[in-house]
Amino acid sequence: MTITLAEQFSEKLPTQIPIVVIDTETTGLHPGLGHRIVEIGAVRLENWQVTGQFDQQLFPERHMDSAATKINGITDDDLIGMPLFADILPELLTLMEGALLVAHNAHFDATFLAMEMFISGYQSSHPTLLLPNPWLCTLQLARRLFYFDSNSLGSLARHFRVRTGTTHRAIHDVYTTVEVLKRMLAELSRQNLRTVGDLLHAQGSPIYAPPPPAPLYVPEPIAQAVNNGQSLRLVYMSAKNRQTERIVTPKYISQHVGVDYLVAHCHMRDEQRTFRLDRI
Missing domain, CATH: 3.30.420.10 (Ribonuclease H-like superfamily/Ribonuclease H)
Incomplete structure (x- = not known):
């Protein structure tokens, strides 16, 4: 042990x-x-x-x-x-x-x-x-x-x-x-x-750095793009129910308070953006 x-x-x-x-x-x-x-x-x-x-x-x-x-x-x-x-x-x-x-x-x-x-x-x-x-x-x-x-x-x-x-x-x-x-x-x-x-x-107990994110489900095209560093075209629904189409280069999948996110470079904004996976 x-x-x-x-x-x-x-x-x-x-x-x-x-x-x-x-x-x-x-x-x-x-x-x-x-x-x-x-x-x-x-x-x-x-x-x-x-x-x-x-x-x-x-x-x-x-x-x-x-x-x-x-x-x-x-x-x-x-x-x-x-x-x-x-x-x-x-x-x-x-x-x-x-x-x-x-x-x-x-x-x-x-x-x-x-x-x-x-x-x-x-x-x-x-x-x-x-x-x-x-x-x-x-x-x-x-x-x-x-x-x-x-x-x-x-x-x-x-x-x-x-x-x-x-x-x-x-x-x-x-x-x-x-x-x-x-x-x-x-x-x-x-x-x-x-x-x-x-x-x-x-202090309560030892504190440890958390384990890596474990997303519940990542669509295959997104998973491939993350692994291969490829750009892809996605349709995204914003929090205001506004639908936009954009080209992004995925970087990694993350989690925040139980929600899965795609962190990617957005070519429309020319900067890093974060997208909820359940709105793609």
Whole structure:
């Protein structure tokens, strides 16, 4: 029987295992609707000493949402010429190997990373998960154990008197999260929550990146076009019951709140668009 990393870490102290703290910046909020990662920051810690760092902007193959740009300050022009996620994945996997992953709102970062790994065609050796590392979430720990008025990373940093860099930029938020985590763990140890198992249990359970999308049904012409990178002509019914015909180049199939979507380059709009499969 295979022993999971969470089980291997269960009786260990955080200082006794490798920890990788991660933050991502994205084009928007929903990877299932075609949003992508545009920046990743990560540091690997062993006994709180930095043994590795990753800091890279990425080309997302789509436009930034204006709302996302207002938050993180990243524009389409900033991302021209940047590598694709698939190009940096080997280096990122090496950094994360055998580590407990930590993020503020880990579900968000884990879900985006899993979708990017799926889009890149990555094949995991794990039977169900693209990324088998367990995640510890400072947001969940704050919500369940500290009862602050606000659980944002900035609010936690102010409470714990952590100096911050540029907010909503990946590597700066990573180092803020590291210092917040140290102070949280110091307080939790006084509540006899010391081991990694204690902490994962305190947040509810280990968090894992979700498995790849599993659409219920993909019409054969669309499946072939996705696999072969071919364009196709489709008739689409909008939410306002307006029927349009357009040529698209399918990229991948995704899911959002139980609905299957085709993410494709729309030649009529000359940009990435997302289409509900049940309206094609």
